[in-house]
Amino acid sequence: MTEVVIRTEGLVKDYGSVRALNGVDLQIERGEIFGFLGPNGAGKSTTIRVLLDLLRPTAGRAEVFGVAPAEGGAELRRRIGYLPGELAMRGRQTAGGLLEHLANLRGGFGSERIVPLAERFGLDLDRPIRGLSKGNKQKVGVVQAFMHAPELLILDEPSSGLDPLLQREFLDLVLEARDRGATVFMSSHVLSEIEDVAGRVAIIRAGEIVDLDDVRTLRHRAGQSVELEFADQVDVETFRRLPGVYDAAVDGTTLTCLLRGEPDVLLKAAANHRVIRWAAQDRELEDLFLDFYRMPVNDQAVEEVAADGR
């Protein structure tokens, strides 16, 4: 039987009169790399803060390893590694000094991994925290989250500030953690940041989970923006009718459309004309969010889009 590591049921969180989470249901199993996507302000960090017992739920329930964060307390957090979204660190101490301090808070656990992890990410442990760039601070955050080899990693916007090479290194670290049996819950507002490693992905919008799927389906649903330039005028209607083709429009001899699914039908239709230029681009997740924003918020509409995607 698979063990559920994170479970939320009808999780509601109000800040005063503002509802930040409006009934979030999540179930994340041991060994998963679970992506948590949404635009800024959608409730990602709020959900994470409830899991870490910084915030207490207004209604509903959250469980980590089967216990509510407030009940689990310090002992529960021993099993978690957390990388905050906005890492604030003060003081004139060095990066190494801060990491030693954080290891001390864990009873010294993980301090032997500070040096190898710092070397792996090219972090100079002797530099004072206050002089560090955003990227270097993020490295400190990564080291402290991983150093004690936790069973659960909660990573809030983890690769922000890391250059592409280190981002790759970071994702390798995530995969290694998964391979030794850890569960990873990582949030982002950009799909590309997590799509290479994440299995399932939930999309949160305005405090509600609007979609939950594996990452490949999601990418598929986002579709591609296709642009075809023909030698002659073409009839937009012949393209508009094609399955998987949306928002087809012709401007002079140029056709633009959104393509979901295989390009085969579109290509064959285009081949009836002389194509002089073509471009297809994966759409950003932001576009997918926009699709969701355009939709009325009800389950049926979500179902329709989901069905279209397959």
Next chain:
Amino acid sequence: MAASTLPVLTGVVRDQRRSLVLWSLALAAVSAMYISFWPSLGDGAMEEAISSLPEEMVIAMGYDRIGTAAGYMTSTVYGLLAPILLLVFAISVGSRLVAGEEEDGSLELELTSPVGRGRVFAERLLALWLDVLLLVAALTAVSYLLVMAFDMEVGFTSVLAGAAGLYLLVIGMGTVALAVGAITGRRAAALGVAAALAVLAFIFDAIGPVADMGWMTAVSPFSWYLENDPLTNGFDVRGLLLLAIIPLVFGAAGLVRFDRRDLMV
């Protein structure tokens, strides 16, 4: 090893060590300077100068007791400079240690570590109490050295009694700052409430005797500290007990609330 038994406190004190040393030196230097004036004033010149001042001002500033060595030390150092400097230190540190670090987010990694919230609060409060203890110890050492050097008529017990009252007064206001910060999560509120309380206590202590309003000195922690002239009369148990109530009550209130509320790191 201390690092494993009180990791939060260790981290705080390590962060502060430089400013702690500077504060100790400054406090000791200013106090030493004032106490060192005593030998040149000891021949009645001071009393002569005081007698020309309005009586109300003399009472308000506590100059009526300035003729003796203990009175002089109380009026200049123990009743004025030291409490002001120490209160500025304790209130600013107290408001920063929880609310300030919550507001700027630097408390986040500590609060998400396997250390309980109550423990974080308690160790940070303890760090504040330890800081003030260090500063008061520095002041006490310098004071007594000079008392001996200038052969002033102030007993060691009296110096200790003054230090005890001063210590409790200062950690009281510092604890108010830390606890209000832990309750509200707002540094400005913590600073404001504690500073207002400290200023009120000071004003009540000064005005009470002049205006003949006994209730003012009855409720002023500053009066609890100085009313019985600890540098002359030694330990005042009642005053010390009253002073001890403030850090204990506010510490407990802060602990209870900090454990329950949302933390906005």
